[in-house]
Amino acid sequence: MKVILAGFGTIGQGIVKILKAKDNFIKKKFDEGFEIVGVSDSKGAVYDSRGLDLDLLLKIKHEKGTIKSYPDAKILDSNRDLIDEDADVLIEVTPTDIRKNSVGMSNLLRAFKTGKHVVTSNKAPLALNFKGLKKEAIKNGCLFYYDATVGGATPIISTAREILDSVNIESFQGILNGTCNYILSRMTEEEAPFDLILREAQQLGYAEADPTYDVDGIDTACKLVILANSIMEANATFKDVKVKGIREITEDAIKLAKRDGKVIKLIGEIDCKKLEVSPRLVPEGHLLDVSGNFNVGLFRTDFAGEIAVGGIGAGQMETASTIFRNLIKILRSKHGIRGMA
């Protein structure tokens, strides 16, 4: 199966590493593997219908900072030209960008127009126009998987769709941003103020230099929109979410909560199709009480009660493992193979 990889940053390189590591696993299961035929990064794109060498891709990227100097491949000027080349699947992992005409949005639409299945971790296009993208995918007979947009390695979307498909999901609450959860957990452990812990998180690489996107709840809101649309049949976009971040959480608030056997968490909630992101009190030992950079999704169902799924919310190999899972689903579809069980 021929694959084009748009975006060759942390996640893109993680995918190549997993494809290398899982080569035998795939071929044993399907008598067919994945062939990366095209790759783009911010500097350019290369394509070779015979397949690119995975080790060489990683080496050139590492040494030169771009895959443009990959030898003997067709050099292309744009993602659009790359996506127009022959392939079965586009993996879209360019940096997420909340603007309407982002690279990610154009890539996804072009892939569907040219009949390619899509696997993506790119949140923003889905938070802006989930319905439109889904429609394009269906119109062109393409599979469209985006599990990696929410939760990193945490299988929140797939648990809802594959495990909870025989019950009714009545509401959802989740911790969907590892940076905020890390900051709140550290504030609780250290009884230290927000600014201090934010600086610590920035030094450790757990928070961006500009932390707005995370700490003001925007990232959580984007993920909530994707969840509402994909698992609860809402028709929501980013502007439908009521959002409050964690900047105003004080040491005192955390101490008071602790005295009462509670912790403060940034919770994204979907209830009766109302979407809200806000700091909430959670009892210690509750299914939502996970600390550090973990994510968790909690579904309230009609007959199964509360079901929670937790895992690592970001990270190169963790997010890439979810992309890989979706790739395997595409192979399964092609071969008409159902799950193992």
Next chain:
Amino acid sequence: MKVILAGFGTIGQGIVKILKAKDNFIKKKFDEGFEIVGVSDSKGAVYDSRGLDLDLLLKIKHEKGTIKSYPDAKILDSNRDLIDEDADVLIEVTPTDIRKNSVGMSNLLRAFKTGKHVVTSNKAPLALNFKGLKKEAIKNGCLFYYDATVGGATPIISTAREILDSVNIESFQGILNGTCNYILSRMTEEEAPFDLILREAQQLGYAEADPTYDVDGIDTACKLVILANSIMEANATFKDVKVKGIREITEDAIKLAKRDGKVIKLIGEIDCKKLEVSPRLVPEGHLLDVSGNFNVGLFRTDFAGEIAVGGIGAGQMETASTIFRNLIKILRSKHGIRGMA
């Protein structure tokens, strides 16, 4: 699809309630529903190939204590006679019994011999002879689902098999017994001794009059065996598990742990095919730190890191919802339908 229900206690009645509630959901999805054609309880069995009335079954059981007086149905003397009747699926939910020639074991084997698919919540037969049962199922071309043997509503087996099938599960830890978890959580909250909290749990119906099976770790060990065999390709039986229960946990031990930011939990662990049940220290906020009667399963994987799934570990409707999920899988198989996603 014709279904025989062996066992009409709490879980069996829960299944009938769900089948009633989900009737429209099923028919909308599959153009075909489930028909209960036979039911047994400890007093006897009834069968009618045209289907039994669900409301009447519940009413008669409630009023008379047994389904034997169901009107105009064929009365049968034994589970064996019932299972020999015509049907597509056996739901086996008789009380679990760790002896070799238990009713459950005979029922499962008879169902496979007569070509019936099986859905069960009955742990003991699987903990004693998983391999043998699996072999019989395969030999006779029968589907065999037992998700409800582990975790109640918590989808531990299905997460491993359906969600984590593209990664490698390297080890497993879980809280698999709600009674122990309730007792340990209450001991932590109240700083009270084991005996006192056990009596409280017995009064509230969370622990049996004879609590051995739960508090000595036997129940957790049975579940661990099923997990090791079904998701990690072990060939284990009950006697392979090293087991230590929670009777010796003192208030002081719990207080000391708490001072150190930890809680004591009864953990079942599978690592390098070694199976062990024992009380362990777990950091507060850890994915395994769930309190009350919740269960949790934590998988350590090669690329997805740690993935946890938590939910309610027992209960009528919760366990029945997992049986129902397995029934839906059988319908999907018959119709060649894959998951929603």
